[in-house]
Amino acid sequence: MAKVVYTVGDDVSTDVIYPGRYMATVLATETPQYAFVDDVEFSARLNGGKVPKGSVLVAGKNFGCGSSREQAVSCLKGWEFTIVAASFARIFLQNAINLGLHVVSAPDIEASEGDDLEIAKQEVVNKTTGKSFTVQPLPRSFQAIIDAGGLIPYTRKRVLEAAGKA
Amino acid sequence: MGMTVVEKILAHASGREEVSAGEVLEPAVDLAMSHENAALVINRFLAVFEGTGLEPKVWDPAKIAIIFDHRVPAESPKTAGNQKKVREFVAQHGITRFHDIRGDEGGICHQILPENGYVRPGAVVVGTDSHTTSHGALNSFSFGIGATEMASVWSLGVALNVEVPGTIRVNVNGRFLEGVGPKDLILHLIGKLTAKGANFRVIEFHGETIRSMPTSGRLTVCNMTVEAGATSGVIPGDEETIRYLREVAGVKDDIELVHPDSDAPYEQRIDIDVSTLVPQIACPHTVDNVKPVDAVLGTKIHQVVIGSCTNGRLDDIAAAAQILKGKKVARGTRMLVFPASGRIFQEALDKGYVADLMKAGAVVMNSGCGPCLGVHEGALGDGEVALSTTNRNFKGRMGNPRGEVYLCSPEVAAASALTGEITDPRKGA
Ligand code: SF4
Numbered sequence: 137m138a139k140v141v142y143t144v145g146d147d148v149s150t151d152v153i154y155p156g157r158y159m160a161t162v163l164a165t166e167t168p169q170y171a172f173v174d175d176v177e178f179s180a181r182l183n184g185g186k187v188p189k190g191s192v193l194v195a196g197k198n199f200g201c202g203s204s205r206e207q208a209v210s211c212l213k214g215w216e217f218t219i220v221a222a223s224f225a226r227i228f229l230q231n232a233i234n235l236g237l238h239v240v241s242a243p244d245i246e247a248s249e250g251d252d253l254e255i256a257k258q259e260v261v262n263k264t265t266g267k268s269f270t271v272q273p274l275p276r277s278f279q280a281i282i283d284a285g286g287l288i289p290y291t292r293k294r295v296l297e298a299a300g301k302a
Numbered sequence: 303m304g305m306t307v308v309e310k311i312l313a314h315a316s317g318r319e320e321v322s323a324g325e326v327l328e329p330a331v332d333l334a335m336s337h338e339n340a341a342l343v344i345n346r347f348l349a350v351f352e353g354t355g356l357e358p359k360v361w362d363p364a365k366i367a368i369i370f371d372h373r374v375p376a377e378s379p380k381t382a383g384n385q386k387k388v389r390e391f392v393a394q395h396g397i398t399r400f401h402d403i404r405g406d407e408g409g410i411c412h413q414i415l416p417e418n419g420y421v422r423p424g425a426v427v428v429g430t431d432s433h434t435t436s437h438g439a440l441n442s443f444s445f446g447i448g449a450t451e452m453a454s455v456w457s458l459g460v461a462l463n464v465e466v467p468g469t470i471r472v473n474v475n476g477r478f479l480e481g482v483g484p485k486d487l488i489l490h491l492i493g494k495l496t497a498k499g500a501n502f503r504v505i506e507f508h509g510e511t512i513r514s515m516p517t518s519g520r521l522t523v524c525n526m527t528v529e530a531g532a533t534s535g536v537i538p539g540d541e542e543t544i545r546y547l548r549e550v551a552g553v554k555d556d557i558e559l560v561h562p563d564s565d566a567p568y569e570q571r572i573d574i575d576v577s578t579l580v581p582q583i584a585c586p587h588t589v590d591n592v593k594p595v596d597a598v599l600g601t602k603i604h605q606v607v608i609g610s611c612t613n614g615r616l617d618d619i620a621a622a623a624q625i626l627k628g629k630k631v632a633r634g635t636r637m638l639v640f641p642a643s644g645r646i647f648q649e650a651l652d653k654g655y656v657a658d659l660m661k662a663g664a665v666v667m668n669s670g671c672g673p674c675l676g677v678h679e680g681a682l683g684d685g686e687v688a689l690s691t692t693n694r695n696f697k698g699r700m701g702n703p704r705g706e707v708y709l710c711s712p713e714v715a716a717a718s719a720l721t722g723e724i725t726d727p728r729k730g731a
Pocket of ligand 1: 371372410411412431433610611612670671674675692693
């Protein structure tokens with residue numbers, strides 16, 4: 137069970153998740169401080185240590201639209217968020233899988249800040265409201281990468297195979 | 303069953319006779335493009351080789367393109383440090399398609415690729431930039447990827463686990479009214495489809511309006527397909543594709559165009575008649591919040607921006623110069639123009655457009671992304687409003703979440719610069 141700490145609407149872009157002015161910051165250890173940095177209140181909670189790791193962020197449709205910047209994923213991954221969204225934009229979703237950010241697509245999701253969610257493979261149950269929501273499976277093209285634990289280990293395996301070392 | 307343009311390109315790149323939407327493939331990559339974020343790609347690339355005992359080596363240095371454009375010249379020691387690191391990597395790995403910060407061969411990646419003939423019909427192009435969709439204008443399958451995925455391409459030369467996207471066919475017919483053009487068409491389409499209407503799909507463009515559109519306009523149209531969520535836009539190759547590649551890009555070798563089969567499967571068909579289309583404006587803070595110019599006439603603007611990978615080409619600058627020549631930008635409004643490449647900048651100088659614009663009061667800036675993302679220059683003050691020919695108006699896009707950005711064509715931008723408020727170019731200033 138995990139708590140919803142932040143909710144956002146439809147079409148939240150990567151400019152909102154991780155503003156362009158921090159794009160010169162590339163290290164995954166440094167990006168988390170800028171997650172949703174323009175939301176002064178949430179950013180203060182986050183950086184003030186008030187948001188426990190493993191919390192849930194709930195979004196509407198098309199979460200992560202816009203730029204391909206990977207920092208928009210690494211900054212969320214750094215706080216170990218689970219993102220439950222009605223749907224995701226393509227590049228963001230691919231980046232999330234590649235970096236191992238926990239993303240769940242639940243088209244009808246309804247939750248408010250403070251609600252407790254139980255997230256399973258096939259459904260998300262909002263324990264606070266008692267409602268449950270079907271989870272839409274991820275595109276099957278992602279499975280090999282998920283199984284390998286992310287795109288870096290998956291590519292490493294392939295590089296070794298190609299070099300005749302695996 | 304026939305195939306769409308992208309299905310044909312993917313079949314060829316995967317060594318297959320036939321493919322269809324939903325299949326998962328590993329197409330060979332013909333061109334892998336990055337900009338400053340190559341610094342991040344390098345980190346991820348080196349991570350792939352960690353602990354393997356293998357020397358990190360890119361699969362083919364001739365197929366990698368790196369163009370500095372997002373923050374040029376560097377605005378901070380951090381950016382300068384990233385650029386330095388990329389230069390060293392480029393030298394070490396023998397990457398030849400490298401465009402540093404230069405007035406002769408530098409510029410925005412989505413202009414540098416086409417004007418140098420790096421993109422060919424039938425090619426699979428990936429870029430660590432979402433507007434890589436642009437290059438479908440040259441009959442290629444081009445899409446944006448993240449930095450880690452690019453590290454994987456640099457290592458293996460293939461794009462891993464690509465699901466063949468379904469295709470939306472858009473037929474565009476009719477002749478544009480005076481003062482209306484490709485930007486209005488794509489804004490109108492995004493408004494119709496919404497920001498997610500084409501997610502995970504490709505938009506294939508057809509019709510007489512597209513046939514008679516120069517490559518510059520086709521690049522504008524394909525550039526913004528990602529704003530409807532599309533994986534890419536694509537235009538079937540034709541005489542104009544060949545003309546551009548031969549005359550502008552200087553391509554000498556064989557060109558093989560890709561066309562869809564007559565029985566290609568489309569998930570959706572959309573017909574657009576542009577003969578009644580009026581200038582379109584995308585209002586804050588989403589690109590699909592599109593209205594006819596009439597709905598926002600008179601909105602006061604503080605900054606007008608003409609440029610970017612969407613509308614920083616010679617035709618765009620010519621259109622603006624024509625409107626501004628001999629006139630003055632309104633007091634209280636600043637106008638920034640940034641040509642998409644050094645080459646375009648020089649052409650604009652030669653034709654006198656730069657002088658026309660500067661005499662009218664515009665600031666002509668170096669080629670690069672500049673105000674488009676507002677990191678480097680051209681940021682908005684709190685409560686200020688920008689009217690821009692760029693492609694995104696998300697909150698914070700022009701450097702300030704308390705600013706507002708409206709998107710439009712170069713004609714609307716130029717006409718509005720003269721009045722200081724959103725103006726219909728057809729009614730003049
Ligand atoms: S001009 Fe703007 S949209 Fe185009 S590549 Fe640069 S930042 Fe991206």
